[in-house]
Amino acid sequence: MTSDATATATTTPEPEPGAGSEPKPGRSRASRIRRGLAWTAAVLVLGSAGAGWWVYSHLEGNIDSVDLDRAIGTDNRPPKVVEKAQNILVLGSDSRAGANGELDHGNVSGARSDTAMLVHIPEGRSRATAVSIPRDTLITRPECKDQDGKTVPGANRVMFNSVYSVAGPACVVKTVEQLSGIRVDHFVEVDFAGFKGLVDALGGVTVTLDQPMTGAKGGLKLDAGTHRLNGTDSLKFVRTRYGYGDGSDLGRIGLQQQFMLAMLSEIKKQDALGNPARLYKLADAGTKSLTTDSDLASLSALADFAQSMKGVDPSTMETIMLPVAYDKVDPNRVVIAQEQASQLWEALRTDQKVPASAKDSPAKGGGKGARSKSPAPEPSPSA
Secondary structure (H helix, E strand, C coil): CHHHHHHHHHHCCCCCCCCCCCCCHHHHHHHHHHHHHHHHHHHHHHHHHHHHHHHHHHHHHHCEEECHHHHHCCCCCCCCCCCCCEEEEEEEEECCCHHHHHHCCCCCCCCEEEEEEEEEECCCCCCCEEEECCCCEEEEECCEECCCCCEECCEEEEECCHHHHHHCHHHHHHHHHHHHCCCCCEEEEEEHHHHHHHHHHHCCEEEEECCCEECHHHCCEECCEEEEECHHHHHHHHHCCCCCCCCCHHHHHHHHHHHHHHHHHHHHHHCHHHCHHHHHHHHHHHHHCEEEEHHHCCHHHHHHHHHHCCCCCHHHCEEEECCEEECCCCCCCEEECHHHHHHHHHHHHCCCCCCHHHHCCCCCCCCCCEECCCCCCCCEECC
16 A cells, blocks of 8 residues: 555646646645735725725815805905915804704804904914904994895994804905905804814813903803813803903903914824824814815815914914994994004005004903913813
């Protein structure tokens, strides 16, 4: 038997690879491993591409947009004086619908622009100036088309924040352009739910109060000092009017400006680009309740815009309240202080430094506000 076996072994040639015979066991196992790795890699690549596409589509689908040129036309808009400077109108809206209504207890109907800032980025992109427009300012509203395309007639002596509820964000842009003579390049609107979500995605924002908030009329109650605020408390913070300073809308503007600087500093400090999970969380929260002009209404456009702004340090951003005076007919309202405001608008329009005289508002809100830089002590929890 031994000789037969030996003969068989010596007379039967080994099959050539690929000739249809079974390969050697060792080679078969290696081939299966290689094929398995190749298929695994292919699945991972395709899966990653699919996930990336889903993420991109999801985030981009979060963004709503308004075509400003179509909504307000191009003929009567102010000319752009400095080509590479940018002017962005930032709106914070409280629609009181859905999640927004839950955040504000649903006790007020309609939609309003609760916060409005015109942010000027000069040609060199090294600094920024944010001008807050008091919501109680009496203005002349121009004739506009609302979001359904219906004509809304102009009106005199209406509150600035009513423009949004009557005719929508495009009319707010048109109103600001009429007031300032400045061409608004872009507008960005974030509603209550988006604001809360962004703060929570950041893990909170740290602010420092120079005086306590008493919590009057359901507002936020905080001692003087440093606090780490979650999304809900941050929303209460920027909407606080009574129980802090002189209880005026002008005093609240100081809180809003300082909170904005604190939040921008927090975003820059976290540098989420190195942490994809955190980056997605921030992007999802930031875009979920976002409305922009049509030129900014894509992730690529927003990313390009953000990249162009990377040289702007939040700690050097100048915050100014539009100079106003108390109205002689209704002291609960304010009117634009034309002498100072004209200087302010001219400086921004021509990309010049704002003179001190343009910042001297006859009407001033009480309260020093919050500081974006925290002192040494640990912040007290307020979540």
